[in-house]
Amino acid sequence: MTGYFARIPLLLFTMIFTENYVLVQFLGICPFLGVSQKFSSCIGMSGAVIFVMTLASAATYAIFHAFMIPLGLGYLSTIIFIVVIAALVQFVEIVLKKFMKGLYNALGVYLPLITTNCAVLAVTLLNVDESVAQTYNFLESCANGFGAGVGFALALILFCGVRKTLERAKPPKAFQGLPITLIAAALTSMTFMGFTGMAENLFG
Amino acid sequence: MKKKLDILVNGIFKENPVLILLLGCCSVLAVSVTVEGSLGMGVALTFVLVCSNVVISLLRNIIPDKVRIPCYIVVIATFVTIVQMVVEAFLPALYSSLGIFLPLIVVNCIVLGRAEMFANKNTVGDSFFDGLGMGIGYTMVIVGISVVRELLGNGTLLGFRIIPEGYQLGIITQTPGGFFCFGCAIAILVAAMAKKGKKFEPTMGCDGGCAGCAMSATCTDAKKKEEAKV
Numbered sequence: 001m002t003g004y005f006a007r008i009p010l011l012l013f014t015m016i017f018t019e020n021y022v023l024v025q026f027l028g029i030c031p032f033l034g035v036s037q038k039f040s041s042c043i044g045m046s047g048a049v050i051f052v053m054t055l056a057s058a059a060t061y062a063i064f065h066a067f068m069i070p071l072g073l074g075y076l077s078t079i080i081f082i083v084v085i086a087a088l089v090q091f092v093e094i095v096l097k098k099f100m101k102g103l104y105n106a107l108g109v110y111l112p113l114i115t116t117n118c119a120v121l122a123v124t125l126l127n128v129d130e131s132v133a134q135t136y137n138f139l140e141s142c143a144n145g146f147g148a149g150v151g152f153a154l155a156l157i158l159f160c161g162v163r164k165t166l167e168r169a170k171p172p173k174a175f176q177g178l179p180i181t182l183i184a185a186a187l188t189s190m191t192f193m194g195f196t197g198m199a200e201n202l203f204g
Numbered sequence: 205m206k207k208k209l210d211i212l213v214n215g216i217f218k219e220n221p222v223l224i225l226l227l228g229c230c231s232v233l234a235v236s237v238t239v240e241g242s243l244g245m246g247v248a249l250t251f252v253l254v255c256s257n258v259v260i261s262l263l264r265n266i267i268p269d270k271v272r273i274p275c276y277i278v279v280i281a282t283f284v285t286i287v288q289m290v291v292e293a294f295l296p297a298l299y300s301s302l303g304i305f306l307p308l309i310v311v312n313c314i315v316l317g318r319a320e321m322f323a324n325k326n327t328v329g330d331s332f333f334d335g336l337g338m339g340i341g342y343t344m345v346i347v348g349i350s351v352v353r354e355l356l357g358n359g360t361l362l363g364f365r366i367i368p369e370g371y372q373l374g375i376i377t378q379t380p381g382g383f384f385c386f387g388c389a390i391a392i393l394v395a396a397m398a399k400k401g402k403k404f405e406p407t408m409g410c411d412g413g414c415a416g417c418a419m420s421a422t423c424t425d426a427k428k429k430e431e432a433k434v
Contacts, residue, residue, distance in 0.1 A: 024379050026234035027304075030313060033229070078288065078307040079281040086274050115277075118230050118311045122304050129304075174395035175387075178226070178406040182387030186380040193378065 008143050010203040015147030018199050021119045022155035023189035028119030032156060033181060041110075042160045046153030048110040050146065052092065053120055056085050057145025060124040061138055081124045086115045123148045159188055208333045215337025222345040223393050226406060227313040231305045232346050233382040239362050242350035243343070244298040245305065248287050250339025252309050253318060255283045257335035260323040267324075276319040277310065284309045314338060349385050353377055 021027040028049075035045045060081050068074055093111045096104040114120060127141040136144060162184050171180040221227045228249075235245045259279050260267075267275045288306055292299045299306065309315060318338055323331040354360055357376030359367035375381050390406050397404045 026230050026379065026382060027308075029230045029233060030227075075289065076285065078285050078310055079278065082277055082281050082310050083274070086277060115273075116311045116313065116316060118308045121311050122308060125304060125307055172391075174391045174398065176394075179387040179391035179394065182383045182390070186383035186387065189383060190375075190380040193380070 006203045007140065010199055011140060011143050012147040012150070013199045013203065015144060016151040016154060017192065017195040018197075020151045020155055020192050020195075021122070021148050022152055023185075023192045025122075027122045028117050028152055031113065031117055032152075032159065033178070033185070035110075036156055036160045036163055039157075039160050039164075042156045044106055045110045045113075046149075046156050048107040048114055049117065049119070049152050050149030051107070052085075052089060052111070052114050053123055053145040053149035053152075054142060055092065055145075056088055056120055056124050057127055057141050058138070059088055060084055061127055061136075061141045064128045065138075077125060077128065078121075082115075082121055085120055085124065089115050119148065119152055155188075155192075159185065162188055208329065211330055211333040212337040212340075215334055215339075216341040216344065219338075220341040220345060221314045221317075221338050222342055223390060224404070224406075225314075225317070226390075227317050228342065229386065231308065231312060232342075232349065233386055235302060235305055236346050236350040236353055236382065236385070237357070237377050238301065239347060239350045239354050241298065241301045242346045244291070244295065245302055246339070246343025246346055248291065248302075248306060249309055249312065249314070249342055250336065252280065252283045252287055253315050253339045253342075254332060254335035256280045256315055257318055257323040257331040258328055259283075260319045261326060261328045261331035264324045272324065273316075273320070276316060280315050280319070281310045314342060345389070349389055353381060353385055357381060 015021070019025060022029065022032045031045055031049075035041050063080065063084060064074075064077065068077065068080065073080070089111055093104075093108065096108065096111075123145050127136055127144055129135075163181065166180060166184055169180070175183070215221070219225060222229070222232055231245060231249075235241050256276070256279050260276055263275070263279075284307060287309070288299075291302070291306060318334060322334045326334070351361065353376050354362075355366060356373050357378075359365060359369065359372040373381075376385065394404050394406065
């Protein structure tokens with residue numbers, strides 16, 4: 001059994017490397033393939049995703065355990081969570097616009113796109129999922145959201161570099177553009193298979 | 205009636221949501237491991253797509269333009285929850301094999317994309333057929349990819365063993381195999397279209413594929429591009 005204090009680092013390591021949302025679990029593929037062409041937009045998107053995922057994990061966890069479980073509304077989690085995420089994204093956008101102009105200029109474009117990023121909804125749903133081996137406490141579910149965001153950022157930024165190199169390649173005609181990008185994504189995700197089983201040995 | 209048929213066929217071939225519009229890739233890549241799961245996912249998505257298209261088309265004159273995206277999401281989420289409950293109650297094996305990807309139909313770009321691009325501009329009947337066509341198009345592609353992946357990766361089809369044990373390529377059923385097979389499927393389509401003399405350049409998201417992006421309505425970049433065109 002993993003000691004309590006090792007759980008958070010274990011969780012972070014798992015979410016970033018072994019269970020990477022994009023390259024291992026196929027979540028958030030649209031932004032991964034759509035935004036990864038320019039380095040600056042990768043950074044902006046990554047920042048926005050980390051930010052929203054952590055906040056959304058905290059908010060949905062609190063709402064789920066404070067209201068939905070006592071009222072017996074657990075079965076409505078899909079509807080309520082997507083509304084919470086949509087509202088949260090709007091709220092964050094307004095707050096940043098008003099109080100943090102610099103951050104808004106960097107992340108603003110990417111915020112509305114995050115509502116439909118399936119990785120965000122997935123992390124909030126998995127945080128409260130009873131059928132997942134362990135149920136998380138509040139801190140762990142925040143760490144889970146943060147780790148998933150960082151994992152997304154890592155995949156996006158790594159893949160941006162891969163695509164930069166790919167631009168100079170000359171694939172067969174039919175493979176030009178998106179097909180060769182997908183093949184490159186396959187190779188990138190293969191490297192992440194190397195992390196399998198590492199987390200338990202490091203933090204076990 | 206001919207127009208309705210055209211809309212239906214349009215979704216299946218000419219504007220296939222997965223291979224041509226390149227929407228909803230997450231679930232295609234993740235679920236296409238088994239044929240059985242893919243069929244279930246296809247039916248579930250088709251149901252949600254048809255229902256949400258019809259309801260959004262019915263409400264298209266009532267929903268205020270400014271808050272239409274949240275309204276669509278709530279309508280879609282309602283139908284997804286219904287599907288989730290039905291599948292959990294009657295097909296528990298399918299429910300556990302689809303896992304998180306069943307509730308994630310809510311944020312599937314195909315459903316939101318059709319609501320935004322078709323259902324809010326067209327009549328109820330047309331929207332129904334559009335949803336049905338798109339759903340069938342999605343199901344065909346996901347089942348097609350899953351046939352290849354299950355056969356090569358697991359040696360089975362719908363659970364029946366075809367290739368003897370020990371001759372499978374396990375990696376095809378894992379993540380890299382998903383990307384690889386999807387890439388090859390698009391490449392085959394590009395090659396087939398080139399042979400017919402048609403040019404098809406697959407682009408998605410911010411590479412210039414705004415037309416195929418569900419969020420282009422709220423995306424400031426897309427607005428700028430639109431203005432630049434005008």
